Amino acid sequence: MNDIHRISAIYLLILNLAAIAVYGWDKLCARQGWRRIPEKVLLLLAVLGGSIGAVIAMALFRHKTRHLKFRYGLPLLIILQAVLLLWLHWGGKTAAV
Secondary structure (H helix, E strand, C coil), rough: CCHHHHHHHHHHHHHHHHHHHHHHHHHHHHCCCCCCHHHHHHHHHHHHHHHHHHHHHHHHHCCCCCCHHHHHHHHHHHHHHHHHHHHCCCCCCCCCC
């Protein structure tokens, strides 16, 4: 594993752990009646690479599961990010048949 892969893996790990924590905090805020974290922030965490953590947090905390943009958008985002990572891994080249 070269340095860029190691840095990318650490970045994704930290961002996904942060997404889990932020979604959990937002659920606590919802239960306590405290000021909530804007949905834009929650979605931004996912877009920046924390989509797997966001989906895990949704299941773990049963949070945002009724919102269509979270229920269907986050799994779609994971697929798109996976395709992007695979494309980047192969250097942006298409496989020869």
